[in-house]
Amino acid sequence: MTMTTLSSLIRTSAFLSLLIGVQGLVGSSPHSSGCKEKSSSISRRDVVSTFGGLSAFALFQPPANSFDNKISDKYDDRPKQRGGKPKDIGVSKRQDIAGEDYIGLQHCKPNGAPNCFCSTENAEDDAEHFLPAWVWPESLGDKKAAFQQLADVVNAYEPGQSGIDGGGFKIITNNPEKGYIYAQFESLKNGYIDDFELAFIDGYGDRSVQVRSSSRLGYLDFGVNAKRLNYLAAKLRAKGWDAKGVDLDTHQNYAIQNQLV
Template identity: 55%
Template sequence: MKAALQISLLFLLVVQCVSWSMPPSDPIPDPKSTLPRRQALLWISGGLVSTAQPANAFENKISNKYDDRPKRRGPQPKDLGVAIRQSLDQEEYVGLKGCGPAPNCFSSTIPDDPDHSVPAFIWPKDKDQEAAFLQLEQVLKKYTPGQNGVDGGGFEIRTVDAKKGYIYVQYEALKNGYIDDVEFAVIPGTPERSVQVRSSSRIGYLDFGVNGKRLNFIANALRAEGWEAEGVDYKTHPLYTEENRL
């Protein structure tokens, strides 16, 4: 009897220790409830960005001529997607990743950085968000690798979530295999029907006009579908234009 009691007490002690060591499960947050901003934002945008790296060249590249060259794809940034950021004035804002000082990046969520800021895209009034992003996806699928001498290594749409309003695409340079990251996103608190955009090189200082040419090609295709899409105006970006010798 005494031995049985000791075994029972030992079993209860083990169960209690296991319960103490296990982390509590995270409940699914209710969007209508009051959550800390960071937790709510992580729930909204978390897991959207694909972290898988391309093992080989994209299938839609324009040539195999430079396959024997070492490729410098660079690491994928860990902070892509919609998140709480800090402006140049150290003020918090919700948006896509900003740009560094190099003239190889554009983002529409950093209005206080005129050297890198571009206007958001505006979808037509007759579409809701989901329909607009499905249309945007189709436009992106029709992108022409090698247009204007850029992105000859092809591209791949890595993430699409029309309901949340987010698309992530990777584009590759033909010769050296540089990978550029391009994002399109609906940001809470921004004007209605607006799609924030970011296009950036991973490595290097100059981009020789690649990001500007890419965004302008996409913007032109969207305008043909009834969108308001200004793209990159070289006259309002003299630093980018001069340093990249455009």
Template identity: 45%
Template sequence: MIVRLLLLLVVSCEAYASYVDKAKRRGTPPKDLGVLKRTINEQSIDADPVTFSGLRGCDGKPNCFSTTGDSLLEDRILTGVDTLISPWRPPADDPAPFKTLASAVKEYKPGQSFIDGGGFAVVKETDSYLYVQFEALKKGYIDDVEFAMAGGREQGIQVRSSSRVGQTDFGVNAIRLNAIAASLRAKGWAIDEITPKTHQDYFYAADDARDQTFDKDRRKGTEMENGRMDRPAIG
């Protein structure tokens, strides 16, 4: 049973109420979510195919991050932008790392950095798998976010965060994962931050989308984004 957690700690109840009855674009969830048999490097010339149990990869659009992806950068960018991230690694002294992760996800505050104002729903949770749907406030876009411990703890936690609709996500998936990761780093976890240096093409697409939108709410927050609000929008 899906438990809808409308944790409006940052976004006011009045703001949510003004959009709750509006038409939503939730999109269609992928049919192959979860821990399944996956193969990477299938089309690579220089890397051998590898088959394993894990989460779904991304489709090359700049609206997704996953720990599943081809090994070589040149192979990943043949189908789009590089969206591969490293597994999240818990500290050796954490006796129940997946439980720690699940708690950090549930403590996430919708509305921070002007994203996920519609709240989130824990769709499925086991001792080694967590599937959560995050909802945008205005148009109800749903992002599918998964975490899995499919191997030993030395292999880390697999992660996937992806939008269902559109080409770019305005940086939402990076903001969300970085926020959850920051709370875990404070507990000793080793997690790489997603930045314009690590994923240049993803952030270029997000910044370009902000430049071309009239929705100023998407361009609030950082000094760079606020500067864009003075520039004419396109389209």
């Protein structure tokens, strides 16, 4: 464990509470409490023994929400801005801008923020956020086989590729029978979390996988979602998939606002 990691963990509230409690034990005086010394004093050996066990437990707990495959612990002492998990993540009944119901993945933010792509968006209503679905090759077989391969590709993702997702990632939900994958990707310095989904939804095509990648916080993403999608799409194309990434020529607003051109 590096000194940076120790420094980060020592700053946690649990550890501070432990220090305060021990300080109270060591510093308490029978004279101030009015009790006899025999009944109120605690031996220094008892304090050291108790503190040693508890502090070891506190120090060796991993930071909350950290991913094992992060590329470095250099920024572990920085406050993380992960944001909350969206409440309506997953496949659900949605409503388009015309008020018509449909089944799909979560909308990209209504403020038009250039930090999200989703294949169940209406291409005519929201071209900037639309991404074509990924289609598995007929030779691969059924939905279960396709999602098993998708899970393999996602699990082989390289944190830090193109300078993004250095905080690592994890597949949270993997259900090849139903055709659904949900993963979280984290930035290295600030701990921003992006939500990533792959889903088979009836009515969108026999071999089509719907895709969504979105930042939780902020307005810009500086190309992070596009780089992630393009990386995964390229890996799938190498396996025979029809998987388009984010084309900056057709997503010019995204490219301009995120300073990619």
